[in-house]
Amino acid sequence: MTVAKPLPHDAALLHVTGQARYVDDIPAPVGTLHLAFGLSAVAHGRITGMDLDAVRAAPGVVAVLTAEDLPFANDVSPGAHDEPLLADGTVHYVGQPIFLVVAETHLAARKAARLGRITYEELPALLTIDQALAADSRFESGPRIWSRGDAAAAIAIAPRMIEGTMEIGGQEHFYLEGQAAFALPQENGDVVVQSSTQHPTEIQHKVAEALGLPMSGVRVEVRRMGGGFGGKESQGNALAVACAVAARATGRPCKMRYDRDDDMVITGKRHDFRISYRVGYDDQGRVQGIEFLHLVRCGWAMDLSLPVADRAMLHADNAYFLPHVRIESHRLRTNTQSATAFRGFGGPQGIVAVERVMDHIAHTLNRDPLEVRQANFYAPDGSQSTPYGMRVTDSIIGDLAARLAETSDYHARRRAVAEWNATNPVLKKGIALTPVKFGISFTLSHLNQAGALVHVYQDGSIHLNHGGTEMGQGLFQKVAQVAAAGFGVDISRVRISATDTGKVPNTSATAASSGSDLNGMAVKAAVDTIRQRLAEMLAQEHQCAPADVHFADDRVTVGGADYTFEEVIHRAYTQRISLSATGFYKTPDLSWDRIKGQGRPFFYFAYGAAVSEVVLDTLTGESRILRTDILHDVGASLNPALDIGQVEGGFVQGAGWLTTEELVWDDKGRLRTHAPSTYKIPACGDRPRVFNVALWDGPNRADTIYKSKAVGEPPFMHGISVLMALSDAVAACGPDYPALDGPATAERLLRAVRRQVGHEL
Amino acid sequence: MNITLRVNGESHDLDLDPRVSLLDALRHHLHLTGTKKGCDHGQCGACTVLLNGRRINACLTLACMHDGDDITTIEGIGADGLTPLQQAFIEHDGFQCGYCTPGQICSAVGMAEELRQGWPSHVTDDLTADPELTRDEIAERMSGNLCRCSCYPGIVNAIRQSLGEQA
Numbered sequence A: 001m002t003v004a005k006p007l008p009h010d011a012a013l014l015h016v017t018g019q020a021r022y023v024d025d026i027p028a029p030v031g032t033l034h035l036a037f038g039l040s041a042v043a044h045g046r047i048t049g050m051d052l053d054a055v056r057a058a059p060g061v062v063a064v065l066t067a068e069d070l071p072f073a074n075d076v077s078p079g080a081h082d083e084p085l086l087a088d089g090t091v092h093y094v095g096q097p098i099f100l101v102v103a104e105t106h107l108a109a110r111k112a113a114r115l116g117r118i119t120y121e122e123l124p125a126l127l128t129i130d131q132a133l134a135a136d137s138r139f140e141s142g143p144r145i146w147s148r149g150d151a152a153a154a155i156a157i158a159p160r161m162i163e164g165t166m167e168i169g170g171q172e173h174f175y176l177e178g179q180a181a182f183a184l185p186q187e188n189g190d191v192v193v194q195s196s197t198q199h200p201t202e203i204q205h206k207v208a209e210a211l212g213l214p215m216s217g218v219r220v221e222v223r224r225m226g227g228g229f230g231g232k233e234s235q236g237n238a239l240a241v242a243c244a245v246a247a248r249a250t251g252r253p254c255k256m257r258y259d260r261d262d263d264m265v266i267t268g269k270r271h272d273f274r275i276s277y278r279v280g281y282d283d284q285g286r287v288q289g290i291e292f293l294h295l296v297r298c299g300w301a302m303d304l305s306l307p308v309a310d311r312a313m314l315h316a317d318n319a320y321f322l323p324h325v326r327i328e329s330h331r332l333r334t335n336t337q338s339a340t341a342f343r344g345f346g347g348p349q350g351i352v353a354v355e356r357v358m359d360h361i362a363h364t365l366n367r368d369p370l371e372v373r374q375a376n377f378y379a380p381d382g383s384q385s386t387p388y389g390m391r392v393t394d395s396i397i398g399d400l401a402a403r404l405a406e407t408s409d410y411h412a413r414r415r416a417v418a419e420w421n422a423t424n425p426v427l428k429k430g431i432a433l434t435p436v437k438f439g440i441s442f443t444l445s446h447l448n449q450a451g452a453l454v455h456v457y458q459d460g461s462i463h464l465n466h467g468g469t470e471m472g473q474g475l476f477q478k479v480a481q482v483a484a485a486g487f488g489v490d491i492s493r494v495r496i497s498a499t500d501t502g503k504v505p506n507t508s509a510t511a512a513s514s515g516s517d518l519n520g521m522a523v524k525a526a527v528d529t530i531r532q533r534l535a536e537m538l539a540q541e542h543q544c545a546p547a548d549v550h551f552a553d554d555r556v557t558v559g560g561a562d563y564t565f566e567e568v569i570h571r572a573y574t575q576r577i578s579l580s581a582t583g584f585y586k587t588p589d590l591s592w593d594r595i596k597g598q599g600r601p602f603f604y605f606a607y608g609a610a611v612s613e614v615v616l617d618t619l620t621g622e623s624r625i626l627r628t629d630i631l632h633d634v635g636a637s638l639n640p641a642l643d644i645g646q647v648e649g650g651f652v653q654g655a656g657w658l659t660t661e662e663l664v665w666d667d668k669g670r671l672r673t674h675a676p677s678t679y680k681i682p683a684c685g686d687r688p689r690v691f692n693v694a695l696w697d698g699p700n701r702a703d704t705i706y707k708s709k710a711v712g713e714p715p716f717m718h719g720i721s722v723l724m725a726l727s728d729a730v731a732a733c734g735p736d737y738p739a740l741d742g743p744a745t746a747e748r749l750l751r752a753v754r755r756q757v758g759h760e761l
Numbered sequence B: 001m002n003i004t005l006r007v008n009g010e011s012h013d014l015d016l017d018p019r020v021s022l023l024d025a026l027r028h029h030l031h032l033t034g035t036k037k038g039c040d041h042g043q044c045g046a047c048t049v050l051l052n053g054r055r056i057n058a059c060l061t062l063a064c065m066h067d068g069d070d071i072t073t074i075e076g077i078g079a080d081g082l083t084p085l086q087q088a089f090i091e092h093d094g095f096q097c098g099y100c101t102p103g104q105i106c107s108a109v110g111m112a113e114e115l116r117q118g119w120p121s122h123v124t125d126d127l128t129a130d131p132e133l134t135r136d137e138i139a140e141r142m143s144g145n146l147c148r149c150s151c152y153p154g155i156v157n158a159i160r161q162s163l164g165e166q167a
């Protein structure tokens, strides 16, 4: 078996030698044109005049397109048809594309784009949650409300009650490779598009709409992305469509790549939230009733905001049984970038709020927050269900957290932190253990499908294609391991090719952590089909059952005979047996009513827990992560090396979200943090000084590919342990509950410390 | 203007606009796309190359300033067989998406040389002794190379292993 091996990434050799190609590295044919958008300078306004003469006259400019020049659909939204490629009369945020420059070089296009003279009649802009709420500016007619039992009554009779509010900032994806696309016109008006996207089928769909073609006239190819994190689920549509339209208009290949500042200004980010809570609990800290109010800043277009906000509601419980619960969610429309998917897809925001609640409860009871968390964990016996009525039958959180507390020496270290804090006035330490339970599946149930195409060639080499895209998560390697295991051959036989809408159609985005779950199963189905044909052929020859034919170690054995894999393949070929098959998979047992908030939206849950210890300089607000221990559940790992990489990377990215990554808009709606100089993602020195990551050793109870579990998103939530540890450190400075908001930047921490010692800052 | 760049041991005569960055000269004119553009502002390190043995951000310097200079890009490292550093990056999973990797590797090569020459860093305690190869030293010296996939543990381990073996 080739599954469950710590093999390196499929393109490892290409990466370390610089030969791995990303969209902008693909050799462009002579005559390729380059594109840039002219952007809105105001947050909300009617366009009263557009003088593009200087743009057209600029050196190197071949064409300038506006909304009127678009031949067919002017829409790059993933569904709501509310997101024009080029503004059609009104602009809705600073950075919205208004016109498209097509030029001989990238630089010429960018320079010319600056020369547009647009005049606007400015309209009132809604930038903040409060402004949008006051103006009742929202998606959907009113808030979504899901509830179970009677939260208000349970809170009223509970022995204790607290309430609070938490601001949770957004997050820029900062995929190191910016958005990019390349369109190559074909005969008969068809087009081939290379795109840095997590969702090739969506690109195909939008390009077809924009060119008035059937989807069959558009082929989209994705070899790899230099990071995606959700930011390339829908945000690549604009570039691909722009390239296709410009290629149609000029008859030449067209390429577009956002420069970093443009990328940050134009594209959507993680949704920022304000979450208020009211909770009634007993003296052990057990929740009796709880109410959450989610206020979600969605930006100007709908994009994926509804499922993101839904997922936040779906994770309002995290790993805790909430007997009486009410969650109200407002999806607010503002004049800012259209917030989009980002690793966790709303889940982290939902989870961080309930973690805040646990922390807050513990503070009022003067108890170890871990005890309070443990008092509320879902029971392992499957007797409890989530607020949306799904029974939690696979909970291992109690055992997992207990094991982590032990291996990380949590209790002794907590005492040591308290001793340290008692004697050190300036540097304060904090420690926290936070759990995660994350639901796996797309909540739009029909997306939970995948296809694959497997060919075995006459020489025994295997060509593999599936609908998932590679963005560094190691999906291709995992799926190749599945194929190799199925045929009982060495992985070197399996060639992984670029994701291609011409090979596997109608794919879902590589998102929701579902890449290996869905595509692994589809590949397995295809491999099983071919293997069955081979087995039947040999079984017939040897007068035995197909099940008696064994595939292992690059050989096939049946009865007493022993063949090389090549021999069997060659035989099958000469006997005219098809050596190509498609595979298909759909996740079973899903049913979900998002309006009622009832059903079984997830196939299973992935679990994990993290302990972080931090030190805080109370004079400057600066902090460091001293040590982090993570125990994470990936079921029976398909590839422990890749999984540990995902866990480490997810944690660091999650910690970045809640500490240094701060997005700042000014009162005109301009994003002021639009470059790495002002927006700080974690660097090498920001990782924990001591960092221990281990994988939980139980298989998935659900029937997934080799009993593994999805790993892309769940570890992101381990970053919450850092915020809670910082809260613990601030709590050591004074009597009050710190109520830290995210991100806990040095400024925020300093302010929190000053509040604790009685100074407002 | 006309300049000659020696890239990975090969001389190239180029006629370039004086405003072309070294990064664009490499990527667009010499089609050496291993060097990546992450920010074009000197803030991410994806474009790190070696200029006469010293690491620099190729996006922050103009090609025409380097007439006659010797430049090594990722394509010139391990061209005849992987170096121990490259091996170690594979062994320790020093990447996910790989976009930062060429810059990380060039930067690590430059850093190794700085260490050999005894240059202290911000976190070096003793400015007169040779700096030690601690995690903090590596992290500090590699802080100009961002990795959004956050493969920092793997990157540090890879560098430590390969430099440790050479020491």
Ligand code: FES
Pocket: B036, B037, B038, B039, B040, B041, B042, B043, B044, B045, B046, B047, B048, B057, B058, B059, B060
């Ligand atoms: S591209 Fe040069 S430092 Fe980012």
Ligand code: FES
Pocket: A176, A226, A227, A472, B094, B095, B096, B097, B098, B099, B100, B101, B146, B147, B148, B149, B150, B151
């Ligand atoms: S591996 Fe993706 S940015 Fe470093």
